[in-house]
Amino acid sequence: xxxxxxxxxxxEIAKPIAEQFGLMLWDVVFEKEGASWxxxxxxxxxxxxxxxxxxxxxxxxxxxxxxxxDPIDQSYxxxxxxxxxxxxxxxxQHFDAFLGQQVTIKLIRPIEKQREFTGILESFENQIVTxxxxxxxxxxxxxxxxxxxxxxxxDLF
Numbered sequence: 429x430x431x432x433x434x435x436x437x438x439x440e441i442a443k444p445i446a447e448q449f450g451l452m453l454w455d456v457v458f459e460k461e462g463a464s465w466x467x468x469x470x471x472x473x474x475x476x477x478x479x480x481x482x483x484x485x486x487x488x489x490x491x492x493x494x495x496x497x498d499p500i501d502q503s504y505x506x507x508x509x510x511x512x513x514x515x516x517x518x519x520x521q522h523f524d525a526f527l528g529q530q531v532t533i534k535l536i537r538p539i540e541k542q543r544e545f546t547g548i549l550e551s552f553e554n555q556i557v558t559x560x561x562x563x564x565x566x567x568x569x570x571x572x573x574x575x576x577x578x579x580x581x582x583d584l585f
């Protein structure tokens with residue numbers, strides 16, 4: 429089964445399971461690390477306060493459903509976790525939820541010898557990410573980004 433098809437299929441299976449517990453399915457990633465495949469399911473709560481039991485509940489039901497359907501040809505490790513403080517923003521709804529928050533953009537290729545930019549997320553329109561940095565507004569096509577993530581370098585503790 430192709431990687432993108434696996435993600436789509438697992439998303440369809442995991443979303444109603446997450447919703448059953450009042451959770452939002454943030455993302456599904458199927459990736460190879462070394463010789464092993466990892467199926468990673470990231471969750472969030474509407475109030476943002478995730479509990480370990482949230483991940484455990486979804487993991488148990490999802491694991492049972494994946495065992496029953498057996499949709500993935502190769503062996504893999506299932507990981508179910510919170511989307512986390514430094515979560516990657518990939519979809520329109522991700523960007524919409526965090527407008528006005530500080531984000532870090534890492535580019536695939538540097539612009540004027542700089543590859544990372546941090547600022548306040550102003551918009552995500554027509555696949556263009558715009559942030560306000562200390563040097564002014566910065567806009568870049570999402571396709572030029574290695575990632576856009578919430579800035580987890582905040583003084584929380």
